[in-house]
Amino acid sequence: MAANLLEVNPERLWDTLERSAEIGRFRDVGLRRLALSAEDGRMRDLFVAWARQAGCTVEIDRIGNIFARRPGRDASLPPVALGSHLDTQICGGRYDGILGVLCGLEVVRTLNDRGLETKRGIEVICWTNEEGARFSPPMMGSMAFAQKLTEAAALATTDDSGMTVGEALAGIGYLGAAPLGARRFDSYIELHIEQAPVLDHDRCDVGIVVGGYKTQALRLTIAGDTGHAGGTPMAMRRNALVGAGYVIAALNDIGLAYAAEEGRTTTTRIESFPNLPGTYAELVKLTIDFRHIDPKRFDAMRADVDAAIAAAAKKANVEIEVAEGWSWGTDLFALEIIDLLKTTADELGLPYREMRSQAGHDAYAIATLAPTAMIFTPCADGISHNVKEDIDLTRSLPGANLLLNAAVARANR
Ligand code: HGY
Ligand code: MN
Ligand code: MN
Numbered sequence: 001m002a003a004n005l006l007e008v009n010p011e012r013l014w015d016t017l018e019r020s021a022e023i024g025r026f027r028d029v030g031l032r033r034l035a036l037s038a039e040d041g042r043m044r045d046l047f048v049a050w051a052r053q054a055g056c057t058v059e060i061d062r063i064g065n066i067f068a069r070r071p072g073r074d075a076s077l078p079p080v081a082l083g084s085h086l087d088t089q090i091c092g093g094r095y096d097g098i099l100g101v102l103c104g105l106e107v108v109r110t111l112n113d114r115g116l117e118t119k120r121g122i123e124v125i126c127w128t129n130e131e132g133a134r135f136s137p138p139m140m141g142s143m144a145f146a147q148k149l150t151e152a153a154a155l156a157t158t159d160d161s162g163m164t165v166g167e168a169l170a171g172i173g174y175l176g177a178a179p180l181g182a183r184r185f186d187s188y189i190e191l192h193i194e195q196a197p198v199l200d201h202d203r204c205d206v207g208i209v210v211g212g213y214k215t216q217a218l219r220l221t222i223a224g225d226t227g228h229a230g231g232t233p234m235a236m237r238r239n240a241l242v243g244a245g246y247v248i249a250a251l252n253d254i255g256l257a258y259a260a261e262e263g264r265t266t267t268t269r270i271e272s273f274p275n276l277p278g279t280y281a282e283l284v285k286l287t288i289d290f291r292h293i294d295p296k297r298f299d300a301m302r303a304d305v306d307a308a309i310a311a312a313a314k315k316a317n318v319e320i321e322v323a324e325g326w327s328w329g330t331d332l333f334a335l336e337i338i339d340l341l342k343t344t345a346d347e348l349g350l351p352y353r354e355m356r357s358q359a360g361h362d363a364y365a366i367a368t369l370a371p372t373a374m375i376f377t378p379c380a381d382g383i384s385h386n387v388k389e390d391i392d393l394t395r396s397l398p399g400a401n402l403l404l405n406a407a408v409a410r411a412n413r
Contacts, residue, residue: 006401007401007404013400024088029387032088035135036169036171044172051108052068054108060174061145063180065128067125067178071121074119074120077119077121078185078186080121080122080186081125081188084191087133088133089131089385092386093389099192127142136325185369188363188371190361190366193379194377196382199355205377206351207355208374209356209363210333210338210373220286222313222319223320224280226280229279237317239318241281243315251290257304261297263293264289264358266290267288289325337372344406348402378391
């Protein structure tokens with residue numbers, strides 16, 4: 001490696017990851033660290049302590065986003081921002097989001113080791129509630145920061161227990177003072193595990209992400225009528241759960257039909273009322289999610305999804321109301337950052353592949369504010385949002401070193 005190129009400290013990075021995985025441990029190897037839970041609060045406190053020990057100033061904004069800045073020579077210049085999220089899914093893994101935040105911290109620690117000062121500062125960010133598992137929508141903190149979601153709407157969002165985001169933030173001490181979006185970034189580079197099997201199966205250790213799969217969530221309200229499970233003749237029933245069943249099966253068939261061209265469909269959440277033995281459903285709420293690498297084919301997929309919903313309503317003799325949920329993807333990341341990553345990877349002698357993200361990330365919202373791109377590192381068989389999520393540190397170090405050297409090059413340009 002050329003003399004001026006830097007390397008992270010593998011032992012320290014691994015130790016930091018292992019210590020973070022002790023907070024919210026679930027099913028032994030996984031994590032349950034839902035956004036704004038007590039576990040999320042403890043992980044945030046640990047990250048803030050680490051950042052301060054590394055000489056960073058720390059600010060918290062109104063939605064709990066954490067900004068840990070290592071100052072540069074010229075404080076008038078906006079920093080190079082790194083980071084991701086520390087919250088997890090309910091049966092989450094130890095690396096989704098966390099690897100990106102802690103690789104950002106490792107960049108700071110490595111610069112400290114070498115006594116290197118950069119022209120622009122380096123800022124490591126922890127975005128609030130990327131997963132949207134407890135409070136919907138996903139990427140709440142980064143979208144509120146980018147004004148894609150109002151502060152009031154975000155703070156008023158409730159979880160299944162009725163607690164609001166504002167109450168939960170106050171409860172863990174992260175209802176910050178800094179106004180949303182008041183900070184400027186020179187650029188944003190997010191390192192994240194791929195959460196799909198391409199890099200792992202291709203034995204490639206670095207993905208340079210140029211954009212995302214077009215993604216749409218829909219919230220379906222399926223209305224029928226309840227009745228006696230025994231006495232009601234089949235022909236008289238308007239069972240909302242049957243309507244949901246027809247939608248779920250048809251949606252999966254569409255996903256299978258588009259799978260070869262990189263389409264995906266998923267039914268992610270169902271709520272049914274009364275949901276009791278002896279009777280059947282008068283109301284079902286269903287959340288579905290579909291994605292495609294090609295925006296044009298996405299539109300064809302959407303037409304098929306709409307037709308399937310209409311057919312299910314007819315067949316089950318129920319009404320189905322469709323509300324648009326969150327959507328993202330396709331936004332190309334900034335060519336100047338993509339080129340920086342490619343040039344730096346070449347200097348480091350790192351093979352890489354250009355790719356699109358199948359998952360949503362905070363980088364999508366931040367790409368509307370500053371030149372942005374992502375680095376993917378492999379995870380075992382692409383497993384994620386599952387406690388079996390796993391990485392091989394030696395296959396993650398190339399991405400971490402790419403992040404380090406690209407961030408320094410960008411900060412000193
Ligand atoms: O659904 C997503 O892609 C994100 O991980 N929440
Ligand atoms: Mn993530
Ligand atoms: Mn995730």
